[in-house]
Amino acid sequence: MAYEQLAKDILAGVGGKENINSVVHCTTRQGLAIEPSEGTLYAPADGHVALVFPTGHAIGLNTTAGAEVLIHIGMDTVNLEGKGFETLVEKGQEVKAGDPLVKFDLEAIKAAGYEATTPVIITNSKNYHQVKVLATGQVTVGQALLDLE
Template structure:
């Protein structure tokens, strides 16, 4: 179908997402939390961060900044809904170790800073620093993961997911 759209001038809606973190890719099915590994919230990837900085993976609007600062929701310009959940069970930290740099309703571009966090504090006080990046409305998109488990990615520059609107 993509070939015919290109040949006859139709536009295929697609948006590549860059990595929101620097670190090592973990397959979503290997995240040690069933909500994420069984894709109950959606499909995506996860990253074991090596730096305490999260940037926007796409251009869009901040939909949710959790009061505990451990998770951010973004509505991408193409309609995809992203959830970035920093670490596992980090809601229990009640915001300690996190600093947000955006507010709900704010427009962002890919690479804009969203959250900084104290990686050592998270390592010491949460079960895992693995950060799932989930497309919560993945049933509306074809999801093509551009990275594999073990790949090293850089925040704001490594393309990690390609979505095509169904």
């Protein structure tokens, strides 16, 4: 795969089972979700950290290719008020694909009664002709997940 192609791809930032049915699609946002099998979120592309929620449960990235990516660890996990989340980056920080962003306690999330399903949303998907899902089923960190055309 040529670098130009790879630069458009969003890689899996967490390993687990891809679950496209868990993401709410609307006319302005597209993406998918992963049921994580491990407790570290990695950068899905080169870029800079645009947003870090104070509770550590969500990160926004602006990729060098122009994509705006929001990754939300778990469903309603904002209610955990940061318990079980350790943010490893700061807003404005430059990151490379594969850099660790957040450590999270997968078992604590589930024990508190929350789903760990982790949506990966392209918040500026309206800027692309198509957001194509490249991976289904079990995915590994660093695997090509989405292609932005």
